[in-house]
Amino acid sequence: xxxxxxxxxxxxxxxLCLSTAFAQxxxxxxxxxPEGAIARFGKGDIQEIMYSPDGTQLAVTTSIGVWLHDARxxxxxxxxTGGHTDRVxxxxxxxxxxxxxxxxxDKTVRLWDIQTRKNIKTLKGHTEGISSIAYSLxxKTIATxxxxxxxxxxxxxxxxxxxxxxxxxxxxxSVKYSPDSDTLVSTSRDGTVRFWDVLTGRPLKTLTxxxxxxxxxxxxxxxLITSCLERIMYSPDDDTVTEIISSEPExxxxxxxxxxxxxxxxxxxxxxxxxxxxxxxKMVAIGSEGVVQLWDTHAxxxxxxxxxxxxxxxxxxxSADSKTIAIGYSxxxxxxxxxxxxxxxxxxxxxxxxxGPIEYAxxxKTIAITDEGHGVSLWNANTxxxxKTLKGHxxxxxxxxxxxxxxxxxxxxxxxxxxxxDTHTGKNLIVLVAHEEGIDMxxxxxxxxxxxxxxxxxxxxxxxxxxxKNIKTxxxxxxVGSRFxxxxxxxxxxxxxxxxxxxxxxxxTGKNIRTLPxxxxxxxxxxxxKTIATYTKKAVQLWDTTTxKNIKTLNTPKAFATAxxxxxxxxxxxxxxxxxxxxxxxxxxxxxxxxxxxxxxxLFSALGHTLFGWLNFNKVAPxxxxxxFSPTADTFVxxxxxxxxxxxxxxxxxxxxxxxxxxxxxxxxxxxxxxxxKTVATIPVGENFLGGTIRLWDVATRKLLKTLRxxxxxxxxxxxxxxxxxxxxxxxHKDGTVILWDLPSRK
Numbered sequence: 209x210x211x212x213x214x215x216x217x218x219x220x221x222x223x224l225c226l227s228t229a230f231a232q233x234x235x236x237x238x239x240x241x242p243e244g245a246i247a248r249f250g251k252g253d254i255q256e257i258m259y260s261p262d263g264t265q266l267a268v269t270t271s272i273g274v275w276l277h278d279a280r281x282x283x284x285x286x287x288x289t290g291g292h293t294d295r296v297x298x299x300x301x302x303x304x305x306x307x308x309x310x311x312x313x314d315k316t317v318r319l320w321d322i323q324t325r326k327n328i329k330t331l332k333g334h335t336e337g338i339s340s341i342a343y344s345l346x347x348k349t350i351a352t353x354x355x356x357x358x359x360x361x362x363x364x365x366x367x368x369x370x371x372x373x374x375x376x377x378x379x380x381x382s383v384k385y386s387p388d389s390d391t392l393v394s395t396s397r398d399g400t401v402r403f404w405d406v407l408t409g410r411p412l413k414t415l416t417x418x419x420x421x422x423x424x425x426x427x428x429x430x431x432l433i434t435s436c437l438e439r440i441m442y443s444p445d446d447d448t449v450t451e452i453i454s455s456e457p458e459x460x461x462x463x464x465x466x467x468x469x470x471x472x473x474x475x476x477x478x479x480x481x482x483x484x485x486x487x488x489x490k491m492v493a494i495g496s497e498g499v500v501q502l503w504d505t506h507a508x509x510x511x512x513x514x515x516x517x518x519x520x521x522x523x524x525x526x527s528a529d530s531k532t533i534a535i536g537y538s539x540x541x542x543x544x545x546x547x548x549x550x551x552x553x554x555x556x557x558x559x560x561x562x563x564g565p566i567e568y569a570x571x572x573k574t575i576a577i578t579d580e581g582h583g584v585s586l587w588n589a590n591t592x593x594x595x596k597t598l599k600g601h602x603x604x605x606x607x608x609x610x611x612x613x614x615x616x617x618x619x620x621x622x623x624x625x626x627x628x629x630d631t632h633t634g635k636n637l638i639v640l641v642a643h644e645e646g647i648d649m650x651x652x653x654x655x656x657x658x659x660x661x662x663x664x665x666x667x668x669x670x671x672x673x674x675x676x677k678n679i680k681t682x683x684x685x686x687x688v689g690s691r692f693x694x695x696x697x698x699x700x701x702x703x704x705x706x707x708x709x710x711x712x713x714x715x716x717t718g719k720n721i722r723t724l725p726x727x728x729x730x731x732x733x734x735x736x737x738k739t740i741a742t743y744t745k746k747a748v749q750l751w752d753t754t755t756x757k758n759i760k761t762l763n764t765p766k767a768f769a770t771a772x773x774x775x776x777x778x779x780x781x782x783x784x785x786x787x788x789x790x791x792x793x794x795x796x797x798x799x800x801x802x803x804x805x806x807x808x809x810x811l812f813s814a815l816g817h818t819l820f821g822w823l824n825f826n827k828v829a830p831x832x833x834x835x836x837f838s839p840t841a842d843t844f845v846x847x848x849x850x851x852x853x854x855x856x857x858x859x860x861x862x863x864x865x866x867x868x869x870x871x872x873x874x875x876x877x878x879x880x881x882x883x884x885x886k887t888v889a890t891i892p893v894g895e896n897f898l899g900g901t902i903r904l905w906d907v908a909t910r911k912l913l914k915t916l917r918x919x920x921x922x923x924x925x926x927x928x929x930x931x932x933x934x935x936x937x938x939x940x941h942k943d944g945t946v947i948l949w950d951l952p953s954r955k
Contacts, residue, residue, distance in 0.1 A: 243917070244914060244950070246936075247592055248945050249592060249946040249947075250558055250559075250577065251287075251558045252270030252296075252559065252944045253559065253943055254269075254270055254537070254538075254540060255271065255296065255297055255298055256522075256523040257525040258299070258525050259528055259534075261301055263527060264279050265277065265278065265279055266278075268559065269296060270296065270943075270944070271296055271942075271944060272287075272295075273310070275287050291318050292318060293312075294314040294337070295312060296311070297311050298310070298311050298341055300350075303346065303347040307320065311338035313337035315335065315336060316330055318330050330367070333362075333369045333372075334360060336355035337355050338352050338354045339355060340381060340383045349370070351383045352383065353380030354379075357378065357379065357396070358380070359383055359392070359394050371409040373392075375402055375411055375414075376396040378397045378398035379397050380394055381395055381419075385406070385424075386428050387428035390407070391412065392404045392406050399417065401416075401422065415433075418433045418434060418463075419435075421483045423484065426487055427489055428465065429465055430464060431465055432460060432483050433463045435459045460473070460483055461473050474492065479497065480495070480496055481520050482494075482524045483524070484533075486530040487528055490504065490505060490530070491503065491504060491505065493524045494510075496520070498520055499513055500521055519539040520538050521535050523535070526547075531546070531548060532553070533547055536559065539579065539583050540558070540559040540579055541557050542555070557585070557597060566929065566946060567608045567617075568589065568610075568938075570612060570613070572589060572932060573588065574586055574587065575589045575938070578608060582605060583598060584597070584598040586617075595634075597634075598629050598634055598636070602621070605621050606620055606647060606648050607619070607647065607650050608650075611673070612655065612656045614631060615632070616628050616629065616673070617631050621646065623646065624641070624645060624646055625643070626639075626640040626647055626659065627639050627640070628640070628676070639676075640669075640671050640678075643665055645664040645665035647662065649661070653694045653698035653701070654694055655699075657673060657698065657716070658715045660701065680717070680719075682703060694733075696736070697737055700714070702731045710724040712740075724749075724756060725758070729743065729744045729745070730742065730770075734774055739752060739779060741781070741795065745767060746764060747762060748761070750779055759796065760796060761798075768784050770782070771836075773841050775841055778795075780801075789803065789804065790804035802857075803860065804855050806862055834847050838881045842858065842885060843885065845879045847877050848876050851866030851867055851869075852867040852877055852888075852890055853866050863907065864911075867890055867910070869892065870901065877891065877892055878890075882930045884934040886907050887904055889905075890902070901915065901917055902937075903915050903916075914952050916937075937949050937951060
């Protein structure tokens with residue numbers, strides 16, 4: 209898929225073909241969809257696993273809710289979700305198994321009826337996200353720990369906040385009741401473990417040097433606890449924690465509750481990820497760095513180690529009969545193992561961790577979704593069926609691209625390698641190993657014969673996609689704009705070097721066939737490949753690709769942003785300025801042909817612009833100001849920190865009023881067009897904005913068509929895709945899901 213320069217277009221369209229109305233989806237996999245969504249890929253990022261009190265169900269808590277499985281067969285039963293406005297962190301069954309409680313970063317606790325899946329109560333009081341939850345043995349009280357540094361006790365019947373326990377100086381990451389429910393233990397990243405009298409709420413004792421994870425033995429006589437080798441840095445003013453410096457390895461201890469002394473250490477490979485006691489109290493499971501060790505509580509060495517994986521376990525749960533152990537991994541898979549034999553019995557997929565890039569095959573039948581677990585999962589875009597998972601990279605996958613025929617998927621990783629995969633079989637065809645640092649960009653040539661990779665070591669490499677041979681390596685620092693560009697026929701490869709000339713190379717040999725004098729930030733080929741435009745902030749130059757002759761130079765010394773568009777096969781440039789005025793230039797003549805004047809935001813803005821110009825009202829920031837053309841080249845958008853403005857190229861007029869930030873949105877706004885050019889999607893990017901809020905606009909009228917609110921925000925610039933018919937849009941979210949939305953009518 210053709211990559212466009214970052215400053216010219218932050219988002220690029222990816223094809224998606226949906227030939228059915230998702231009637232083939234299993235109903236339970238599509239429950240709890242956000243309003244207006246028509247389907248979901250992925251089940252969210254695994255947070256924890258737990259069995260129901262009667263042992264008949266296995267609940268998998270993910271970032272979007274709680275998935276219920278049959279504990280015997282593993283069959284997926286349902287999803288408990290909805291209500292929460294942010295990521296779900298954890299859940300807990302009531303002792304009678306009739307209710308399940310979920311907690312979220314939205315600061316609420318929600319109680320759900322297991323039979324009806326309905327939200328029966330919402331508990332509010334914490335001032336920051338809630339990180340841990342536990343039910344008392346009698347089911348009457350719920351304990352929660354929060355980032356607000358408090359532990360709260362709630363009445364499970366009324367939802368009333370009974371007590372607030374204060375004492376920790378940092379985020380509380382675990383709360384556990386003793387089996388008799390008389391004592392509550394809480395852990396925090398402040399390096400302390402605190403014990404509380406549940407009846408009075410008073411502190412009983414505090415242990416230092418231990419932290420999360422932690423759990424009681426079934427009998428309550430011992431506590432499985434983890435050493436905390438962290439150096440805590442406190443503020444000199446208010447004794448609050450300002451920094452925590454971790455030191456490894458960690459050790460798990462079995463702590464005698466009467467003597468408050470560790471019986472013995474259980475040494476693990478390295479940092480402890482998760483621990484669990486078996487229900488019969490005879491065994492302990494410890495997860496660390498891809499290995500889960502099983503220990504007899506009376507033994508000095510582990511009795512069994514489950515197969516090492518390249519990803520770490522995030523959570524562990526024993527079955528009610530202690531014969532099976534379920535493990536959730538950071539790559540979004542869940543596995544069942546036999547405790548007795550150590551054999552792997554089942555694998556469940558679809559629990560995807562935080563998203564990286566997404567890409568759709570050229571025919572729209574397959575979607576590729578990357579995750580934090582260093583893998584790519586392929587899904588059927590028509591049925592929603594998970595097809596296969598591609599594994600092999602040792603670190604995060606930063607870029608992916610389908611070959612033009614869709615038969616191969618290329619993946620680039622920060623592990624320094626690129627891999628080519630057969631999209632039909634999932635087989636890894638070729639591993640391209642050469643870069644000393646991570647790959648941050650890759651692109652197929654239009655004919656599919658060549659793959660270009662760029663690395664943070666400032667190398668560009670050309671590869672033969674048939675045999676994996678490195679055709680050429682360019683060992684020079686690239687420019688600030690587009691790092692490379694292919695001619696439409698794929699025969700020429702253009703690169704822009706920082707402060708150097710643009711070089712045109714033969715993609716088959718890597719040989720330099722032509723050098724264009726001067727330097728450029730960005731490179732754009734004409735549709736017929738006969739000309740190439742190169743430009744910086746100060747000038748645009750048009751070149752003949754056959755002769756290398758300079759056709760025209762347009763000086764733009766005061767322009768904030770520049771973009772190239774071809775109208776009726778002729779090259780034009782649009783430049784924007786500090787006043788937010790935009791100009792259209794004919795590059796073959798160097799003449800200005802049109803001026804686009806902005807429409808004022810209102811009376812105050814107009815007064816500010818005319819009377820108080822010296823206060824710099826309505827000024828723009830060049831590093832956050834972009835120009836984006838519609839695919840049909842009849843309109844364009846200016847976007848960035850300022851309001852988004854739509855312009856009609858033919859009339860030279862602004863379309864409607866500017867599109868401003870919503871309340872509480874921060875950062876800058878990026879925009880992507882639908883393939884037919886009739887709709888634009890605006891997406892806020894930054895730390896302080898509404899999670900997952902995407903707005904769709906009619907280009908002709910600038911009318912708001914729909915607001916899409918997913919489970920969490922779309923963090924990545926390539927996390928939005930339109931279908932080829934422009935009737936559907938897909939959004940990838942940090943919670944590990946891709947949501948499909950039906951676009952409203954634009955008649």
